[in-house]
Amino acid sequence: MKIVIVGAGEVGFHIASRLARENKEVVVIDFDPEALKRLSESIDVQTVAGSGSNPATLEAAGIREAEIMLAVTDSDEVNLVACLMADTLSASTKKLARLRGADFERYHDTFKVNPPHIDTVINPDIEVVRTIERLMGVPGAVDVGEFADGRIKFVGVYLEPGSRLAGVRLSDLPSVLKEDRPLIAAIVRDDQLIIPKGGNHLRDGDLVYFISQEKNLFKHLSIFDKHATPVKRVMIVGGGRIGYRLAKRLEDKSIACKVIEKRAIQCDFLAERLARTVVLHGDGSDQGLLMEENIHDTDLVVTLTGDEETNILTSLLAKRLGARKTITQINKFSYFSLMSTIGIEQVVSPRLSAINTILQHIRRGKVLSAISIKGEEGEVMEALALPTSDIVSKPLKKIAFPKGSMVAGIIRKETIIIPGGDSVIEPEDRIIIFATREAIPGVEKILAVKLEYI
Numbered sequence: 001m002k003i004v005i006v007g008a009g010e011v012g013f014h015i016a017s018r019l020a021r022e023n024k025e026v027v028v029i030d031f032d033p034e035a036l037k038r039l040s041e042s043i044d045v046q047t048v049a050g051s052g053s054n055p056a057t058l059e060a061a062g063i064r065e066a067e068i069m070l071a072v073t074d075s076d077e078v079n080l081v082a083c084l085m086a087d088t089l090s091a092s093t094k095k096l097a098r099l100r101g102a103d104f105e106r107y108h109d110t111f112k113v114n115p116p117h118i119d120t121v122i123n124p125d126i127e128v129v130r131t132i133e134r135l136m137g138v139p140g141a142v143d144v145g146e147f148a149d150g151r152i153k154f155v156g157v158y159l160e161p162g163s164r165l166a167g168v169r170l171s172d173l174p175s176v177l178k179e180d181r182p183l184i185a186a187i188v189r190d191d192q193l194i195i196p197k198g199g200n201h202l203r204d205g206d207l208v209y210f211i212s213q214e215k216n217l218f219k220h221l222s223i224f225d226k227h228a229t230p231v232k233r234v235m236i237v238g239g240g241r242i243g244y245r246l247a248k249r250l251e252d253k254s255i256a257c258k259v260i261e262k263r264a265i266q267c268d269f270l271a272e273r274l275a276r277t278v279v280l281h282g283d284g285s286d287q288g289l290l291m292e293e294n295i296h297d298t299d300l301v302v303t304l305t306g307d308e309e310t311n312i313l314t315s316l317l318a319k320r321l322g323a324r325k326t327i328t329q330i331n332k333f334s335y336f337s338l339m340s341t342i343g344i345e346q347v348v349s350p351r352l353s354a355i356n357t358i359l360q361h362i363r364r365g366k367v368l369s370a371i372s373i374k375g376e377e378g379e380v381m382e383a384l385a386l387p388t389s390d391i392v393s394k395p396l397k398k399i400a401f402p403k404g405s406m407v408a409g410i411i412r413k414e415t416i417i418i419p420g421g422d423s424v425i426e427p428e429d430r431i432i433i434f435a436t437r438e439a440i441p442g443v444e445k446i447l448a449v450k451l452e453y454i
Helices: 010-021 033-042 055-060 076-089 102-113 124-137 170-177 214-223 241-252 264-273 287-292 308-320 333-342 350-362 437-448
Strands: 002-006 025-030 046-049 068-071 094-098 120-122 141-147 152-158 183-189 192-194 207-213 233-237 256-261 278-281 300-303 326-329 367-373 378-384 405-412 415-417 430-436
Touching: 002 010, 002 076, 010 025, 010 033, 010 350, 025 033, 033 046, 055 076, 068 076, 068 350, 076 094, 076 102, 094 350, 102 120, 120 350, 124 141, 124 241, 124 326, 124 350, 141 207, 141 367, 152 214, 152 405, 183 378, 183 405, 207 214, 233 241, 233 308, 241 256, 241 264, 256 264, 264 278, 287 308, 300 308, 308 326, 308 333, 350 367, 378 437, 405 437, 430 437
Parallel strands: 002 025, 002 068, 025 046, 068 094, 094 120, 233 256, 233 300, 256 278, 300 326
Antiparallel strands: 141 152, 152 207, 183 192, 183 207, 367 378, 378 430, 405 415, 405 430
16 A cells, blocks of 8 residues: 655654554655654655645655545645645545644535545544543543444543552453453553453553443443543633634533633634633633632633643643643643653543544555554554455454454444454444554454455
């Protein structure tokens, strides 16, 4: 598979890095020589200097032979023109574009059926707001994903010191818990992703990922000492694109909301468009302002300024002043592993949201959705079992899945199955697979093995 990526920023860099490790042929276009140098020195990819909106540059990158083009620069206009040029030069190339401008939203479907014929439009701002809403709805979770139209939840929680599960071997969970229990599908320990087996033990501080049916979610969360606490009062620090979208969503849910924004002109914009939200002109990292606005009575503080250091410090300050919970926006991937160390557990990232959306559209086989685990350490995928595939019509224990992968759920029409070794995948089942980074190419191969028969 050959993939052309327009844009060598954080999203382009990390998508290129991941695909190169999976032995895909990757060409990256950017006009910034320093960005291309960073890429070529650390990743085995081809680079082309120039603008992705220039047809000659696209030709030089081999757009006619590319199966997929990703337009992920920071400019919506460049991404649109790059897709238009790619459509002119190679109509068969699948095109994905990152478009963040709110004014483009009403035209997303138009772009699919008319030039530039963009197959998938990605708006990371929308995805981040959805992520925040999911985190708000699952107490104690640091990661939440959804499959089967929301009927299955994929949840990551930290195992607190003193938990009854600390030290328990996974194979002993049935005797320890007795009651209906979730499937533990992955563990992150000391920054290492583990796809567990029965002999693995749980430890204090583990980040445990489990699969649960929506109807059993709160019961399963209580096993990890996470209990439902409704969010009634929210403070948003940063009233930019994402802050505004989130405030609108909270208004729709009748949740009391305050927005703190430093720019006076943006405060005017927010005040004109938000009906019930309190808009405050000020610095969200100002301790006096936070105390004046009764931060200690706030259920959730969401920090969404354009500066991630400010977001981190403001979240820490809010927690110190009594806020019950914080969600922090960051963009630098190098910061992810530090967050839990300094006491920040719930993190969102527009760039990671964009990457997750991109992944589901570039995976081979019938992958319906894909979510990164622990940054880049692995993925959980929802895929369709092809009728002629080798994974159907035999017990899971007899299928040679790649090392570091496991089937964590089977959705058969309206029935959801948390599988065991004797479970059988049937044609057209939707399956949920956890996989480490190293196992992804093997999983992809299994999912795509019979594509030519479709």
